[in-house]
Amino acid sequence: MKKNRILLLLLIISMGILLTGCNQNDKSDSRSDDSLYVGYISAGFPAVFMPWLSNQGISPTVSSMIYSTLFSYDEENDEFLPVLGKSWEYVVEPDQVPQDQDYLEVRVEIDELATWSNGTPVTTEDIYLTFDLASDFSRSNHAGTLAWTGDLKHDYNADRSGELVRQGIFTVNHPGDYEFTEEDSNVVYFHVDKVLGAITPLFTTILILPEQEYNIISQELKLNTTSPTEELMYLFKNPMGSGPFTLNVDNSGPGVIVLERRDDYHLKDDDGGILYKVEGIKFINYLDEIVAINAIKEGDIDVINSSVSNIYVDNLSENENVSVDTSSSAYVQALTLNVNVPEKYSTPERELLKDPILREAIKLAIDQEYLISESLDGQGSMVRGGLFDENNKYVNDTLPFNKIDLAKANQLLDAAGYLVEDGDKFRSKDGVSLRFEITSNPGLKTTINYIQVLFEQVGIEIVYHEGGNNATKDYFYLGDFDMTIQGVSFIMSNVDMMMRAHFVTVGYSSNYGRVVDEDLAAKVNEMRSTLNYDRKIELIKELQSDIAALNYKIPLYTSSMSSAYRTDVFSGWVSVKGTGIYNDESLQNLTRRQ
Amino acid sequence: MKIDYVIKRILHTVLIFLAVITLNFFIPRIGVDDPAERYYPPQLGSMTDEEYDEIKALTREQYGFDKSNLAQYAEYVKRLFSGDLGNSFQPGRPKVMEMILERLPWTLVLSVSTMVISAFFGITYGTFAANQRGRLADTALLASSTVLTALPSFIIALILSMVLGFGLGIFPCYADSEMMTSFDWSLAEIGNVLYNAALPIISMRIGGIVGYAVSTRNSVIVVSSDDYILTARAKGLSNSRILYSHTLTNYLLPIVTRFMMGLSGLIGGAVVIEKVFNWNGMGTLFINANLNSDYPLMMGVMLFLSSIALLANLTADLLYFVLDPRVQDGGRR
Numbered sequence: 001m002k003k004n005r006i007l008l009l010l011l012i013i014s015m016g017i018l019l020t021g022c023n024q025n026d027k028s029d030s031r032s033d034d035s036l037y038v039g040y041i042s043a044g045f046p047a048v049f050m051p052w053l054s055n056q057g058i059s060p061t062v063s064s065m066i067y068s069t070l071f072s073y074d075e076e077n078d079e080f081l082p083v084l085g086k087s088w089e090y091v092v093e094p095d096q097v098p099q100d101q102d103y104l105e106v107r108v109e110i111d112e113l114a115t116w117s118n119g120t121p122v123t124t125e126d127i128y129l130t131f132d133l134a135s136d137f138s139r140s141n142h143a144g145t146l147a148w149t150g151d152l153k154h155d156y157n158a159d160r161s162g163e164l165v166r167q168g169i170f171t172v173n174h175p176g177d178y179e180f181t182e183e184d185s186n187v188v189y190f191h192v193d194k195v196l197g198a199i200t201p202l203f204t205t206i207l208i209l210p211e212q213e214y215n216i217i218s219q220e221l222k223l224n225t226t227s228p229t230e231e232l233m234y235l236f237k238n239p240m241g242s243g244p245f246t247l248n249v250d251n252s253g254p255g256v257i258v259l260e261r262r263d264d265y266h267l268k269d270d271d272g273g274i275l276y277k278v279e280g281i282k283f284i285n286y287l288d289e290i291v292a293i294n295a296i297k298e299g300d301i302d303v304i305n306s307s308v309s310n311i312y313v314d315n316l317s318e319n320e321n322v323s324v325d326t327s328s329s330a331y332v333q334a335l336t337l338n339v340n341v342p343e344k345y346s347t348p349e350r351e352l353l354k355d356p357i358l359r360e361a362i363k364l365a366i367d368q369e370y371l372i373s374e375s376l377d378g379q380g381s382m383v384r385g386g387l388f389d390e391n392n393k394y395v396n397d398t399l400p401f402n403k404i405d406l407a408k409a410n411q412l413l414d415a416a417g418y419l420v421e422d423g424d425k426f427r428s429k430d431g432v433s434l435r436f437e438i439t440s441n442p443g444l445k446t447t448i449n450y451i452q453v454l455f456e457q458v459g460i461e462i463v464y465h466e467g468g469n470n471a472t473k474d475y476f477y478l479g480d481f482d483m484t485i486q487g488v489s490f491i492m493s494n495v496d497m498m499m500r501a502h503f504v505t506v507g508y509s510s511n512y513g514r515v516v517d518e519d520l521a522a523k524v525n526e527m528r529s530t531l532n533y534d535r536k537i538e539l540i541k542e543l544q545s546d547i548a549a550l551n552y553k554i555p556l557y558t559s560s561m562s563s564a565y566r567t568d569v570f571s572g573w574v575s576v577k578g579t580g581i582y583n584d585e586s587l588q589n590l591t592r593r594q
Numbered sequence: 595m596k597i598d599y600v601i602k603r604i605l606h607t608v609l610i611f612l613a614v615i616t617l618n619f620f621i622p623r624i625g626v627d628d629p630a631e632r633y634y635p636p637q638l639g640s641m642t643d644e645e646y647d648e649i650k651a652l653t654r655e656q657y658g659f660d661k662s663n664l665a666q667y668a669e670y671v672k673r674l675f676s677g678d679l680g681n682s683f684q685p686g687r688p689k690v691m692e693m694i695l696e697r698l699p700w701t702l703v704l705s706v707s708t709m710v711i712s713a714f715f716g717i718t719y720g721t722f723a724a725n726q727r728g729r730l731a732d733t734a735l736l737a738s739s740t741v742l743t744a745l746p747s748f749i750i751a752l753i754l755s756m757v758l759g760f761g762l763g764i765f766p767c768y769a770d771s772e773m774m775t776s777f778d779w780s781l782a783e784i785g786n787v788l789y790n791a792a793l794p795i796i797s798m799r800i801g802g803i804v805g806y807a808v809s810t811r812n813s814v815i816v817v818s819s820d821d822y823i824l825t826a827r828a829k830g831l832s833n834s835r836i837l838y839s840h841t842l843t844n845y846l847l848p849i850v851t852r853f854m855m856g857l858s859g860l861i862g863g864a865v866v867i868e869k870v871f872n873w874n875g876m877g878t879l880f881i882n883a884n885l886n887s888d889y890p891l892m893m894g895v896m897l898f899l900s901s902i903a904l905l906a907n908l909t910a911d912l913l914y915f916v917l918d919p920r921v922q923d924g925g926r927r
Binding site: 007043044046047048056058137224225226227233236237251252254256282284286287291 | 873
């Protein structure tokens with residue numbers, strides 16, 4: 001009897017410990033350095049950083065801190081901000097360019113104070129080599145990672161063997177038809193086929209490489225060779241950039257990446273002081289979100305560099321030193337229908353999706369407000385049919401929001417011969433049931449469950465189908481899906497590329513649902529090629545109406561991002577739409593609390 | 595006969611290894627029309643069809659896909675035998691062997707520790723339980739074995755993490771990532787590694803200890819009732835003499851098998867535990883390779899794990915040869 005009591009007591013104590021959950025042993029006070037600790041959720045960090053090819057996981061984030069672009073871009077004000085480029089101007093304003101000229105000349109002055117991390121100055125030779133390499137498949141074979149170089153007005157030879165007949169970039173050592181003067185030693189001329197805004201990615205996404213290191217690249221030693229030489233591998237493992245931070249190679253590995261601030265970085269704050277206030281950044285890898293959540297509560301990290309799941313938000317908010325910032329994401333989630341299935345993957349159900357009446361009924365069955373309240377716990381906003389998010393200054397706000405109208409949807413389906421046979425729950429036509437799979441990653445399963453509920457009301461059966469981890473490779477490109485949920489982001493600086501990807505290119509492209517609409521494609525191409533800025537904006541707004549009318553990608557919502565950060569170690573966090581609380585502005589503002 | 599056995603086992607292992615190499619090469623190629631498309635899927639519709647054809651042609655040439663499968667296989671085998679597992683698809687193309695060697699020590703910390711700990715405690719307790727047959731120590735072992743061997747290690751991991759980590763704060767709930775990059779073989783660092791590895795090791799091995807204990811107990815009981823043990827008792831030998839001179843060598847055989855099989859499984863089998871405790875080992879490397887369709891890395895890890903399994907099996911066979919005279923005599927006894 002006595003033994004039983006002791007056992008019972010032990011059991012109660014154990015249960016008590018379990019229920020108390022996480023012990024708040026705050027470790028933030030015992031930090032050994034002044035670095036910002038950033039939690040990152042992934043399967044592990046890479047060992048090498050080839051800036052152009054590192055386009056997955058944490059690589060772009062780290063590369064962009066070590067290397068620099070020519071400019072950064074303020075989307076809100078259509079304004080280029082200096083980085084390696086000090087200033088820029090059109091040689092001839094777009095509205096004064098001769099009719100027969102299909103490009104614009106842009107003059108960029110390189111900041112003479114900009115240096116590489118070994119102390120040598122950044123020169124126009126670095127810029128030339130970078131764009132020259134990026135444009136040359138035979139040496140870099142980058143497969144579209146740097147597709148933005150397509151904005152350069154290069155001329156290739158007729159047989160498309162890849163040889164450039166005329167470069168779209170000119171410097172004092174590569175003058176083309178230009179006559180450079182002594183003062184032009186820091187000047188680069190670009191010939192571009194886009195106007196301001198649309199040429200942004202050319203200047204804001206291509207990280208400049210040091211010519212002194214990368215001049216070894218040739219057709220024999222390609223940049224992304226399958227077997228890098230020791231010399232090339234050394235460059236990838238020991239990146240030398242012109243950015244505000246350097247990589248501490250010795251202290252970095254699969255679980256941690258250490259960046260140290262360059263105090264000689266050429267850009268300064270308004271008072272002439274160091275621009276980035278944090279002395280260093282330590283990215284700590286977590287294999288699972290829950291571990292990262294515990295780590296921020298424990299004070300092991302200051303911020304999580306990704307949106308945290310809604311289920312953890314309340315739990316995090318209970319900690320007095322942890323805050324959760326909610327900001328709008330840059331992505332519109334759209335239900336994408338496979339409207340032009342390759343023969344290999346064709347099914348009778350998929351063929352039905354070519355019918356515009358069925359697509360319109362599907363649109364009318366979607367209730368954005370319901371999806372936002374039920375599947376996102378209210379953390380999202382509605383979207384118009386044109387797929388531009390509501391905060392975008394180029395959104396066509398004359399377009400109405402998609403509204404649910406089940407009666408009209410049922411009426412349309414009845415009239416088009418999609419009928420519910422006796423004893424059936426769902427509609428069919430000519431013996432083919434309206435039964436579709438939504439292929440997606442498990443993260444969107446909740447949303448799909450609610451779409452199932454909505455579609456049942458119009459007699460359409462929806463089944464969740466788990467797609468691979470890499471949607472583009474696993475099913476988008478192949479065209480092997482009925483429907484999927486796709487994040488779409490259109491902004492001025494990517495609209496040339498992304499509208500082409502979504503609505504023009506078929507065949508090998510990853511335009512996902514492969515819509516073929518000649519009028520839409522022609523208008524997208526006109527928008528891409530016009531050198532008149534006002535006309536471009538006008539076309540972007542018109543295109544939104546055309547996109548909405550196709551019902552090919554039907555907007556569901558824009559979800560909010562929840563960023564978790566600690567407030568007891570650093571102050572000065574800045575929330576930026578689309579990126580959350582960990583961003584460049586925060587890094588420039590954060591100061592260590594005493 | 596003795597040499598025949600050894601040569602036969604080694605040849606057997608080599609043949610299986612060649613089969614593994616062959617499967618490892620051909621399986622990822624099944625159902626792939628054009629490997630260049632796996633290496634370079636079109637990105638965001640940024641290219642025209644002509645541009646994509648051009649880049650695929652370059653990719654085929656670069657990776658040797660323009661050669662026949664047999665020619666590629668010959669090249670693959672040639673590279674393998676020079677110790678080259680190829681280059682990962684990751685940007686910058688790091689060497690697969692370097693990536694594996696970077697993670698391997700951290701996996702070995704868990705796997706070797708857990709093997710040794712579970713073998714030591716399991717065998718000790720199992721022997722004790724066999725001698726206490728029918729008493730509390732034995733009954734407790736049998737009763738707990740059903741639950742503990744059936745309970746998945748990740749459940750044990752979560753409970754331990756909650757109680758010993760978050761609740762009592764005795765051990766860290768997740769590994770210190772900086773520890774793994776700045777390790778310097780000092781006593782303090784070794785202590786820190788063991789401290790961080792405590793919960794993963796305990797989680798992985800609670801079931802293992804019980805498994806070893808039950809297996810040892812059963813072996814001891816079976817061996818103890820053999821005629822030669824009864825004869826030894828009749829001769830008046832002490833219990834400890836009987837245990838160490840007669841019983842031990844015989845019940846070691848199934849234990850050796852268990853140990854070696856466990857070793858091959860543990861290296862790649864700690865994926866969930868690695869995730870729960872944020873331990874960057876081989877398991878997560880393999881998962882990462884899978885998620886990113888990094889075929890050279892997947893092939894490299896698979897080959898590495900298969901090789902360890904084969905080596906473990908060969909070692910077990912050779913240990914049998916040493917420990918069991920019946921094997922030495924070709925089963926004629």
